Amino acid sequence: xxxxxxxxxxxxxxxxxxxxxxxxxxxxxxxxxxxxxxxxxxxxxxxxxxxxxxxxxxxxxxxxxxxxxxxxxxxxxxxxxxxxxxxxxxxxxxxxxxxxxxxxxxxxxxxxxxx
Amino acid sequence: xxxxxxxxxxxxxxxxxxxxxxxxxxxxxxxxxxxxxxxxxxxxxxxxxxxxxxxxxxxxxxxxxxxxxxxxxxxxxxxxxxxxxxxxxxxxxxxxxxxxxxxxxxxxxxxxxxxxxxx
Numbered sequence: 589x590x591x592x593x594x595x596x597x598x599x600x601x602x603x604x605x606x607x608x609x610x611x612x613x614x615x616x617x618x619x620x621x622x623x624x625x626x627x628x629x630x631x632x633x634x635x636x637x638x639x640x641x642x643x644x645x646x647x648x649x650x651x652x653x654x655x656x657x658x659x660x661x662x663x664x665x666x667x668x669x670x671x672x673x674x675x676x677x678x679x680x681x682x683x684x685x686x687x688x689x690x691x692x693x694x695x696x697x698x699x700x701x702x703x
Numbered sequence: 704x705x706x707x708x709x710x711x712x713x714x715x716x717x718x719x720x721x722x723x724x725x726x727x728x729x730x731x732x733x734x735x736x737x738x739x740x741x742x743x744x745x746x747x748x749x750x751x752x753x754x755x756x757x758x759x760x761x762x763x764x765x766x767x768x769x770x771x772x773x774x775x776x777x778x779x780x781x782x783x784x785x786x787x788x789x790x791x792x793x794x795x796x797x798x799x800x801x802x803x804x805x806x807x808x809x810x811x812x813x814x815x816x817x818x819x820x821x822x
Contacts, residue, residue, distance in 0.1 A: 622810065629818070631709070631796045632747070634810025675746075689800070690737055691811055693747040 591615070592676045597698045600666045608661040608697050610676030615656050619678040622691070623650065623661050627672045632693075635661065635674070671701045705731050707799050709814025716787055716821055724782045724817045726797035733799035736780035738772060741794040741816075753780045787821040794818050 593611040600606040612621065620639050624632040636643055636650045638659070643650040649662040663670055675696040680689055706729040716722050726736055734755045739747040751767075753759040753774035761767045769791075771783040784791055796816045801809035 624810070624813075629794075629816070631798075631813035631816045633813065637810060690749055690752060691798070692749065693739075695746050 591619075591678050591692075592694050594674070594676055594694060594697045596695065597700065599700045599702065600663075601702050602668060603665050606663040606666045606670070606699065606701075608663075608674050608676075608699065609658065610660070611658045612676070612678055613657045615678060616680065619680050621650065621652060621656075621659050622677045622679050623648070624675045624677065624691075625670075625672040626675070626696070627669075632675065637679075666699075666701045668701050668703060671699055673698050705729075705799070705801070705812040707733070707797060707812045707814045709797055709817060711817060712815060713818040714820070716819070718788055718821055719786055721783055721785045722787055722819060724784075724795055724797075724819075726780050726782075726799075726814050728778045728799055728812075731799075732777035733780070734777060735800055736774060737798040737800070737811075738770075738780075738782050739796045739798065741796060747796060750782075784819065787819070789821045792819055792821045 591614055620637055622637045623635040625635050626632040636645055636648050638650045638652050651660045673696040675693055677691050708727045708729055710725050714722055736753045738750045740750050741747045749762050750765045751759045751761045751772050753772045755774045755777050759772035769785055774780040794816050797814040799812050
């Protein structure tokens with residue numbers, strides 16, 4: 589079963605920031621927080637990941653709570669092309685090395701971007 | 704970055720026939736490939752895990768004789784839906800994890816998906 593909880597849907601206006609929350613209260617010390625998004629009729633694509641510290645990349649920012657029980661994906665300026673289902677997934681990496689752990693998808697958050 | 708090429712993107716087949724879906728890792732070696740199925744307006748459901756050179760591992764409730772998985776090389780994994788029926792119509796997606804040993808800080812790569820319609 590998925591170990592994360594996300595709102596079913598969120599709505600934003602174009603050019604405005606979007607904050608997508610994710611709760612993972614049972615996160616363990618070896619869980620990495622991964623975010624993926626799935627555009628309509630496409631396979632998911634990797635967005636960002638983090639372990640303890642906040643992270644930034646060209647697509648988004650990831651803010652991780654100090655207790656790691658929640659995180660927020662931040663799209664700084666939403667565009668119409670950001671309309672997708674966003675999935676927050678925990679990837680357990682025992683020992684820190686990374687194997688071939690399967691990713692379990694929850695229902696995700698469907699983001700609608702209004703022009 | 705890593706790319707997984709999935710073909711065909713969509714296929715329509717007659718009930719009772721078999722369909723093969725291919726996933727190739729283009730610029731890296733994928734010793735493991737995950738296969739998912741997604742019904743309309745639902746999330747991805749893991750069907751099975753294929754490992755190069757060994758038998759696939761199927762999730763509970765997935766018929767291994769119906770969904771044949773072959774992972775004969777480090778760059779190719781295939782899913783064959785045998786004796787397809789309309790209820791098998793779905794969106795099938797493959798995914799490769801990052802190379803082992805790199806740590807948890809790398810994303811998984813997904814194919815673009817195959818829309819299967821059985822008529």
